[in-house]
Amino acid sequence: MLIAGVALRRLARDRSNLFFMLIFPLALILVLGMAFGGASTPRLGLLDQDGGPLAARVVNALRHTPGVAVVAADDEGDLRTAVERGGLQAGLVIPAGYGAAVGSGGQAALRYLARPDRLAQQLGVTVQAVVTREAGTLRAARFAAAHGTGSFGEALTAADAFGPLVPAVRVTVRTTGTALFPATLSTYDVGAASQLLLFVFLTSLTGAVALIETRRLGVSRRMTATPTPVRTIMLGEAAGRIAVALLQGLIIMVGSALLFGVNWGDPLGAGALLAAFALVGSGAAMLVGAVLRSEQQAGGLGVLIGLGLGALGGSMVPIELFSDTMRAVAHLTPHAWAADGFAELVRRGGGIGDILPELGMLLAYAAALFLAGAWRFGKALTS
Structure with missing residues (x-):
């Protein structure tokens, strides 16, 4: 000894x-x-420069998206720095004037900031799906308002109410054999x-x-x-x-x-x-x-x-x-x-x-x- x-x-x-x-x-x-991604929930920095009700819809949709942790940002420079240093996997900027542009039938570009890695790319697909779903709801509301079913606000409320009633696309995934690495494994x-x-x-x-x-x-x-x-x-x-x-x-x-x-x-x-x-x-x-x-x-x-x-x-x-x-x-x-x-x-x-x-x-x-x-x-x- x-x-x-x-x-x-x-x-x-x-x-x-x-x-x-x-x-x-x-x-x-x-x-x-x-x-290689780790086991933690990806963090998305979100900067709302518009502050209007239509921008709030995007923010709320992202906050209720499973598997994404939304972190509010106050400045675009700080948001970019946090993404570059790895504190956030990605960032999304809703520019000023977003609500006015999309409410009148125009377009607005949202800026997505991300690191060049696999997790950021996967998070980008999730963000794109949320934004695309919101854009579809806005188009439906504008179409209804243009055909005399009420104001844009009333049509948007109706679109929100009827949206869940539309049959969704069902995707069934089957895995053959045994996975080398279980999904629960980090x-x-x-x-x-x-x-x-x-x-x-x-x-x-x-x-x-x-x-x-x-x-x-x-x-x-x-x-x-x-x-x-x-x-x-x-x-x-x-x-x-x-x-x-x-x-x-x-x-x-x-x-x-x-x-x-x-x-x-x-x-x-x-x-x-x-x-x-x-x-x-x-x-x-x-x-x-x-x-x-x-x-x-x-x-x-x-x-x-x-x-x-x-x-x-x-x-x-x-x-x-x-x-x-x-x-x-x-x-x-x-x-x-x-x-x-x-x-x-x-x-x-x-x-x-x-x-x-x-x-x-x-x-x-x-x-x-x-x-x-x-x-x-x-x-x-x-x-």
């Missing part, structure tokens, strides 16, 4: 480690979630698991630098001169690596759940997957730390191997999007098995009993890596 405690204290003293363990993974989850949920696997493994491998430094400075060799058995030294070093990996994973899990509402599925299953993958990362760190001779080698190769296996194993692109051949190749890595386990928990509502094959493969990887690392580390200590 004392040897493992040294590993944790060394980790805490290096502030760069705290950044890569605490801040960077959560920031990356946030960026990926926002880039992109934060998808990205969080992949970032967890990427950073736990990457941090474990780069943590092999400390193990090499301990060997290079002769700390491990001097411990063998004490009554401490070699197996105790190896177990202590392994426990330190496991503690670091588990701490990294818990930070990502708890932080993403509290900050972004990430659903990790069955807690027991998620904890088991984290523990098994932490063992894999720790075993890889022990092997790298026992084989390589310099901290520079461990730092460079650790990043290269961590990113390479992460990309191949589905930690950067969901493994469901791989071809059949690449999916088979991906399952040569532990990342793919862990990703399958989290997919079962999060996307299909499975429990720990449903991920036993994945847990078994991860434990097999961990056992192989630990055995190889222990053999090589023991040889380095005694030679």
